Amino acid sequence: EICFHRGMALIQTIYQCLYMHDLMTLKMPVALQGYGLLLSKSITQITELITSIGVCDEEDFIAATFGLETYNNVDNDTMNEIVKKGVDEISQKQSSNSEENRYIKTILHFLSFRQSILAAFDELQGQNKNRLESKNITPLKKALLNAQTELKSLLSIAPDFQYNDPLTPGFDGRVCRVMVSSMLPQPPKIPSTHEALREYENLIENLLLICDLPKLKDLSNLRSFVFHFSSLDTNIIARSWFQRVFLTITSDEKLQSMISTEMNAYNIPTSVTSREEVHQLIELFANEEKTLYMFLCMNGSRKWERMGTLLHGWDALAMMGSEIDSRLFTNSPQSGRPLQPLGTFVITTLFSLMSYYIEHGCRLQLFRGIDYCVAFWYYDFLIGLQCQTIRYLLNTTFTPIEASDKQQNQEKGKKNKKKNNKEKQETETKNKNATSLPVIVYLENLQAKNFLARGIWKYLCGLTHASILNIELPFGSTQNRFDERFPAFQNVSQPPPLPYSQFISETNKEGFTANNWFDESKNCFQEATNRFNLILSLSSQNSESDSISALLVPGLEKIIKVCKANALSLQLVVQIRATNENKSKEQQKKIKEPKYDITIHDIFPVVKCL
Secondary structure: OHHHHOOOOHHHOHHHOHHHHOOOOOOOOHHHHHHHHHHHHHHHHHHHHHHHHOOOOOOOOOOOOOOOOOOOOOOHHHHHHHHHHHHHHHHOOOOOOHHHHHHHHHHHHHHHHHHHHHHHHHHHHHOOOHHHOHHHOHHHHHHHHHHHHHHHHHHHHOOOOOOOOOOOOOOOHHHHOOOOOOOOOOOOOOOOHHHHHHHHHHHHHHHHHHOOHHHOOOHHHHHHHHHHHHHOOOOHHHHHHHHHHHHHHOOHHHHHHHHHHHHHHOOOOHHHHOOHHHHHHHHHHHHHHHHHHHHOOOOHHHHHHHHHHHHHHHHHHHHHHHHHHHHHOOEOOOOOOEOOHHHHHHHHHHHHHHHHHHHHHHHOOOOOOOHHHHHHHHHHHHHHHHHHHHHHHHHOOOOOHHHHHHHHHHOOOOHHHHHHHHHHHHHHHHHHHHHHHHHHHHHHHHHHHHHHHHHHHHHHHHHHHOOOOOOOOOOOOHHHHHHHHOHHHHHOOOOOOOOHHHHHHHHOOOOOOHHHHHHHHHHHHHHHHHHHHHHHHHHOOOOOOHHHHHHHHHHHHHHHHHHHHHHHHHHHHHHHHHHHOOOOOOOOOOOOOOEEEOOOOOOOOEEEOO
């Protein structure tokens, strides 16, 4: 069944059990018949959920049943009666042998879990638009929690059967008759019993996580949730359910309202966001935002392939925002430069997607070894730009041209209205403060990642200058490899793709020794640790949804471990180098070429040289 969840066809997986082809007439134990009917109903619910959303292509999930019997003609009452009869039959077979009793209890727990997970799938399939509000999603959560409880009981008692060999592709005639091709499918590798149950456990946890989605009212928190969800090990069922929930609860009007509120939090006044041309920009922004969330539900390799198209759409939107800025705003009196709040607001998202592209490449392990120096150097640059744009929005007052002239006229003879407007101003300030905390947490998180990425690539630069790491390729051109690392960035006009010459100049500073690089790297790791600890305290103040704090805290704890582990690794390297200076070559302790440990965090590695 788990192989079916992973995307393989029914004929390759569940229906290799010949009983599944004829549950109603073949002679078999009643408990097996009941289990097969429960499983068949679950298959139907899963297939309907996935095909109704369209989140997958054929290589993700093969919905076709090849004419297989799915027992839709068997009603629930008949099925439940068969299951009850099977439970009674098994319960009567109590034995004095403890091992036999263990297997009897395992079968009963399997049947109980099968019933509870089917009830959860029924709730998934039966949710409608009105019930998907956070206060009315309780029945689904209750069903999932019940299935989770049954699963824990099953895990505690079930023997862990190991399947060392894949299923044989040698089908009998009954199976071959429903094959659409004469070619036998590639047999799947079967997980052990406990591996399969833990995958189910992971699925239930992800479905419970998605139940918190309707609580989110803030765009920053919604994005944090979605980006976190996209980084999880989720199967096609969880991704399909996420899409259904998101599309159902997030109407165009609601998403546009969230974007307007986010713009206000970034100092773009309501007098700007209420204009018709800006409203058109917000509508397009909402469409791109929806496309982004649907994009994040794709499987890993497809996201990497299609990122260029997504970046191009946001780049065009940023240019549109800049054009509107040129009509609404004059130059800043402080800097003399044009004010560009709308274009900057959009391009901040573009920078975050470019950063995500590198993060995703790390998750797919496309950046390994010598590529890490290039990847985190580029990542440091993009995160730095993103921090600059956010600080620019937060620290600048944006007053449109017409509003500025009107304000000068209203100042004459209208001072008596200040008292009447006081309550309104206090309300606006309160609302602004309410939305500012997610923005502050988001900015601090970016700055902390900025320091960590900088610490890693500077650590690698120090190892290179100390002749411990060689970033030159034994075959081929390092410059060609650099150019091929970031193909999606060719679709973006701002910022233009960074050249290889800039990477060389910044990683080979004149007069910089290995110890200079190590000192800077040490400071970066320390600063990153301090900032991530600050985010932990700020996250607890985010009262909009406890789920956001619950999402952030485990990831922050892991990333703090990475900071400390890299700082310790760097300290040991520096100490050994200092000790080796006073020893002969034969007595010196050798520092090995670094290895990159991604077991703690899937993006940021721990660099190990010992």
